[in-house]
Amino acid sequence: MNNNHRTDIEFENFLNTISGVTISHKPHLGPITERRYFGVGNGWLGIVQRLFEVLIKLGWDKSFINVKEKFGGMSIFIDNIPENGFNFIVEAERETFQVCEVCGEPGKQNRIKGWVYTLCDEHKDEKLYVEYQGKTYLTKLLEPINNGDLYYNAKTNEIMVCDVNNFYDPWSLKVVEVIKNND
Secondary structure (H helix, E strand, C coil), X not given: CCCCCCCHHHHHHHHHHCXXXXXXXXXXXXXXXXXXXCECXXXXXXXXXXXXXXXXXXXXXXXXXXXXXXXXXXXXXXXXCCCCHHHHHXXXXXXXXXXXXXXCCECEEEEECCEEEEECHXXXXXXXXXXXXXXXXXXXXXXXXXXXXXXXXXXXXXXEECCXXXXXXXXXXXXXXXXXXXX
């Protein structure tokens, strides 16, 4: 296993060892020791942990605004950045553009279903499929949707049959059903 991935429990244990962090605009929450307040995949939690450890050594008061995924990379908004801390934040954010957000292995940016993700080949493939009513569908990202084609509507989370040619909806993708062998 790599040094980037953390399970939710591992990350929460880390937060507990530093007595939590605080969200500056939500002081009523008290010290944060729960993983759910960090909007990034588990593949990047080790990067967050290493950054926090360095910032604490530099004198950071453990106050932050947000940690989230944006455009396939991590965006970290920290209050009261200690001297030289900004450089470490930029480096941590930059690192995420080359690390799979799911597993922490080397990854690259991919545009999938209109979103940008940083993923390894294994997890990129997983994002290409849609599950609906017990069936699996492969998305066809660049193919037009025509009369009789199946398409996935992301707004309604449904598989539908197109009844016109050259159908376009920014929330819809052409799909084909994947037939699984029962070997």
